[in-house]
Amino acid sequence: MAPRRRKSKAATTEISALDSYLLMLILLRLPVKLLHRLKCVSKRWNILITSAFPPQRLGTNSGFLGFDHRGGFGGYFPRSHDQLLLPPRSASLEHAVRFQDPDFPKRLTSLRPTTRPLVPMPEDPHGTNSNFIALEFDPTMSLRYKIIRSLHTCCNPSERVVASTQVQQQLVRMPFLELEIFSSETQKWVRKNVLHGPHGTCLPGHVLLLNGSMYKLVHPNYVVGFAFDDDDRRRNLVPLDVNKQTSVSVLPVDDNFSGTGCLSTWGGWLHYTSCDGVLVKIWRVSDFGNSAWEVIHVNSMAIMRGIVCRDITRTVIGGDVVFSLAGYSPDFKLLFLDKEGRVMGYDYPTRTMHKLSNLMPWTREHKGYKLQPFWPSLFNPRKIPEALAYTPYVIY
Amino acid sequence: MSESTEKKMVRLRSSDGEVFEVEESVAKVAKTLQDMLEEDCADAVIPITCVRAPILTKVIDYCKDQVMISSSSSTTNNPNERTEQERKAWGQKFMEGVDSSTLCELLVASNFLNIEGLLNLGVDKMVSMIQGKYPQEIRDMFNVVNDFTPEEEEEIRNQNAWAFERDPYYKKRSSSK
Numbered sequence: 001m002a003p004r005r006r007k008s009k010a011a012t013t014e015i016s017a018l019d020s021y022l023l024m025l026i027l028l029r030l031p032v033k034l035l036h037r038l039k040c041v042s043k044r045w046n047i048l049i050t051s052a053f054p055p056q057r058l059g060t061n062s063g064f065l066g067f068d069h070r071g072g073f074g075g076y077f078p079r080s081h082d083q084l085l086l087p088p089r090s091a092s093l094e095h096a097v098r099f100q101d102p103d104f105p106k107r108l109t110s111l112r113p114t115t116r117p118l119v120p121m122p123e124d125p126h127g128t129n130s131n132f133i134a135l136e137f138d139p140t141m142s143l144r145y146k147i148i149r150s151l152h153t154c155c156n157p158s159e160r161v162v163a164s165t166q167v168q169q170q171l172v173r174m175p176f177l178e179l180e181i182f183s184s185e186t187q188k189w190v191r192k193n194v195l196h197g198p199h200g201t202c203l204p205g206h207v208l209l210l211n212g213s214m215y216k217l218v219h220p221n222y223v224v225g226f227a228f229d230d231d232d233r234r235r236n237l238v239p240l241d242v243n244k245q246t247s248v249s250v251l252p253v254d255d256n257f258s259g260t261g262c263l264s265t266w267g268g269w270l271h272y273t274s275c276d277g278v279l280v281k282i283w284r285v286s287d288f289g290n291s292a293w294e295v296i297h298v299n300s301m302a303i304m305r306g307i308v309c310r311d312i313t314r315t316v317i318g319g320d321v322v323f324s325l326a327g328y329s330p331d332f333k334l335l336f337l338d339k340e341g342r343v344m345g346y347d348y349p350t351r352t353m354h355k356l357s358n359l360m361p362w363t364r365e366h367k368g369y370k371l372q373p374f375w376p377s378l379f380n381p382r383k384i385p386e387a388l389a390y391t392p393y394v395i396y
Numbered sequence: 397m398s399e400s401t402e403k404k405m406v407r408l409r410s411s412d413g414e415v416f417e418v419e420e421s422v423a424k425v426a427k428t429l430q431d432m433l434e435e436d437c438a439d440a441v442i443p444i445t446c447v448r449a450p451i452l453t454k455v456i457d458y459c460k461d462q463v464m465i466s467s468s469s470s471t472t473n474n475p476n477e478r479t480e481q482e483r484k485a486w487g488q489k490f491m492e493g494v495d496s497s498t499l500c501e502l503l504v505a506s507n508f509l510n511i512e513g514l515l516n517l518g519v520d521k522m523v524s525m526i527q528g529k530y531p532q533e534i535r536d537m538f539n540v541v542n543d544f545t546p547e548e549e550e551e552i553r554n555q556n557a558w559a560f561e562r563d564p565y566y567k568k569r570s571s572s573k
Contacts, residue, residue, distance in 0.1 A: 022503050025515075029523045036556040040531040043543050046552060 023048060406433065407441040408456075414449040415441055418456055425459035427510035447505040451498065455505050458490065458514050491521040496538050499525075530560075 027035060027049060039046045406423040408416045423442075424430040432442065444452060494502065499521055506514035526534065535542055542549070553560065 018500055018503060022507055025519050026522045026526065029519065030526060034526070034528070037560055038526075038531060038534060039552050039556060040544070040549055041534050041542070042540050045540075046544075 408452065409441045409443045410447055410449040410452045411445050412449050414452075416449075416452060416456060418459070419463070421463050422456065422459045425462045425511060426455075427512075429509060444505075444509070446508055448501065451501045451505050454498075454502060455509065455511070455514065458511070458517075461486075461490075462513065487517045487520070491517055494521065496525065500538075 023045075027038075030038070035049050039049050404420040405417050406420050406429070408418065408423065408429075410416070420433065424433060429442065447455070491499075499518060503515065503518045503522070506518060525537065529537070534540060544552070
């Protein structure tokens, strides 16, 4: 009897009969863009895709092309390749490795995360000696990538640490920042002059693209954004109009802001990391125009020096506050306190997602830990719902 | 003939009752069967309950080929030995003409029998079938029932609108050809 029943069932075997493991095997090999599209197929597909690639992660799918300070090509690094391009086909990472070949930089090639083929870039009109800065884009926001490079000589980041003031003085004299922007749409390099701030520091990594807008650190107390493309203007991320060369958004920061670190982006957030990795600041770029921002002080992170990028984002999912953590070190725990400073519990940073409901209970045996404030203040408390008023602490 | 009788034979029964007799070496390509044979718990017919006869035939074809390759590659300078390219071409040929439902059954079978190579072939084929498709095409191809209400589907579509956009660069290149 059993085989007969099997047969009639098997006769209608279709993709929906595959168990989730098999379906995941297939989905993991598909490009990210297609996966987004396939969410519409059915509820099961939607659940599978969103569970494997949670929206927080998908949102951070901004890959970037890295160039080191000597103009060497670092390759394409997907921001969260561990999530998006799981081991079977981490094609982008392979390419990144291949590009580190010393013979490679003669001709640049970029990898497009949406379609995966490698697109050769045009010949470099300035030889191999020009200073590339960054390529950064989020394929969820725009299909087109842009590469910008500075036509000025940039200084070596290692010198910068030693003689940062000297370097700044040297760079102050530059009234304009000369950039060339390569758009994947037009396939051409376009020269742009961008107004510097009053105390301009133009260092590699200081200019970056996020969702089609360009951000540049121009003053220890300001972050200025630029937008330079009509296509991106519809995304409402236009802190500054390059043609008018006026600053729109100015973010005041406190005294600890050294002005010699680098800006980076992560999932719609703009980060500032000081050169020694001691201080991290995070701006929420979607609120950029409203001058709302969040700042994270990590003043006492000396122990964790070397781990430059650490960031916590939090979202509310179903009434739960979910903290996600990136660039964490294995030797600390996240401790959550409520508004009055009472310990709510702790969680291990080995998990990237922290739900308040899943926290470990806090007991006496933990009292030996030294508490370090990790997220002491939010600048606009009125905007933050009650559920968000927990403060994560780091324990060493 | 005399050669095959020397070898130990294994009998496999598909879900619809058909019995296949294969050499032990062929059966051992499947890791699940290998484990069973090594533990000597497969004296009689091995029932493979989730695989139908036509699928099992295909699986056995694959296993036989694997055995042929491995036995021939042990002797040096063998003309049967395949390069990477030939292997790819062979895999494509093997999967040629396989429709989506057979493919799904093949995947289930190779997963059950733990044949990594066949599973990879199947997944590759499936990926090539899905590549570049739109949701409706997927539903048609695999008979997936759309259990979204039109509003729900519209919402998900709007959330992921960027994924439905045509790639302008891609279009430009293909039209210029």
